[in-house]
Amino acid sequence: MASQLIDHVPLDWLKLPAYQTKVVDGVSTGRSSFINLTDTELGECRRRIIEHLIRVLHPRCILADHTPQGKHKELVPSLETTRDTDTTWVLGVRGWVGSVPQVWSDLAKRLFSEHYRHLLWYGDSHLLGEEQVRTLKNHFAIQPVETGYVCRISELDRWLSLQHSTDDDIAGVVSIPWLGEDTEHIINQLFHALNKIGPQYGTWRLFVGSPDDFSNQKWIQNLFEKLSFCKVTPADEQYQQALLKAKTAVIYGGYNSLTDVFYANIPAVVLLRGMQDEEQQAHMTRLSFLNRDRLITYKEKDIKGDDLAQVLIRQIRSSRLPKPEINLAGAAMAAKYLFEIITNPN
Structure with a gap:
């Protein structure tokens, strides 16, 4: 999502072709990229690009x-x-x-x-x-x-807030950076929850996958077209602004997503990927004392639409959270x- 968020920020930068992964039974493995290179070929491509740039630029x-x-x-x-x-x-x-x-x-x-x-x-x-x-x-x-x-939207806030506008009345933001083996279950439970919540608290912005993977997102777009107060797009520069205006969020428990909601200072439902190393679970345990209502965690496979709706409504109605004690x-x-x-x- 880096290239979508950087947008028009005045930086000189080069985007290396990204690794693509898939998760099966809690283990992450490489897969062919969007430019039809295998994981090994992509590694060799990145090696040559980096080495060439260092020879040319002498950093x-x-x-x-x-x-x-x-x-x-x-x-x-x-x-x-x-x-x-x-x-x-x-x-x-x-x-x-x-x-x-x-x-x-x-x-x-x-x-x-x-x-x-x-x-x-x-x-x-x-x-x-x-x-x-x-x-x-x-x-x-x-x-x-x-x-x-390191908080990405904190650094981008001074730039992107001046360039784009988005809906002012946003109930919540859903961020699913990439699609995995439990995505279908998550999406269906989200649809059930948001359908139950309805439009009374505002619109919902769902940022799903990347623009490169649009074909795999079409079924998600078609599903949420039934809910007029929901808008589904790939990750883009509007994510940052929508999050800063939202009352709550549904995110995964990665480093960047967590710092995003800390900076926005909103409560969030945090989905934990079922990885064998349980890295996200360990990190979340250390963060749990920030505020018991700030982060509500679910394992991907355990989430249920009815429970999710209740939690999100409670978060939307909650009073403003104190500023998180985090650097x-x-x-x-x-x-x-x-x-x-x-x-x-x-």
Whole structure:
């Protein structure tokens, strides 16, 4: 959803072809991309693009996301390319790392030791405790720099709010970033819940999938056409504005979606994917004391339309939540840190 949200923000950026995944029995595996490349071919394509860009641009600083080697080791050649240059490599990891094998592998540990000089942790120890910081320090042999959570819509708010308008009377926002094995069940229960709630609290905006996957969304569009107060579109720049005007939301328990609703300061129903590593469940456990009515969680398979309708109505009618005690200034903190690296490389 990054390219849709960035929209007209004045940045120079290049979008790499994205990996596509599917989840079967709680295990995520790669699948062919929208440009008809296999998972392996896509990794090779990304490797060549990244290596070429580094050779052409000679960056002074590179911030890598989550794993030192890249998801499919596509960063390894570039690390070697910059070994004898003045490029500084920085690794940034999200608040709750989970049991991602690429992060905790011996290869990741070795590559970090050989090529990286800094480690940013996009978390908040006030909420998550010191466990993640200690684990990262023990694995990578360096003290992580705690930045706070990185909140995408906080950074986009100053730009996108001036460019587009959307409905003012929004009851809620539903965000389903990608379609999976339980999507049909979720959509049917959502339809039942919203049909029961009706239009009395305002319109509902449903952002489902990406524009590239529109053909798989047609049945969802056709279903919700029966509800005049609901609008279904792929993820786009209006998501941010709709969320800031909504009274409640239905989201998945990923890092970005959680920070979105924290910044909007609205209650939300959080759907947890049935992944074997239960990373989202572990993260949500650490966040549970923020406010017991702020986040109501369901496992995908357990959600029922009648229960969902009751919860959403209660959230819509609830009084304004207190501002969440969570540090969402991670992007600004990380940017200042990177600026210091560039201006004071030694």
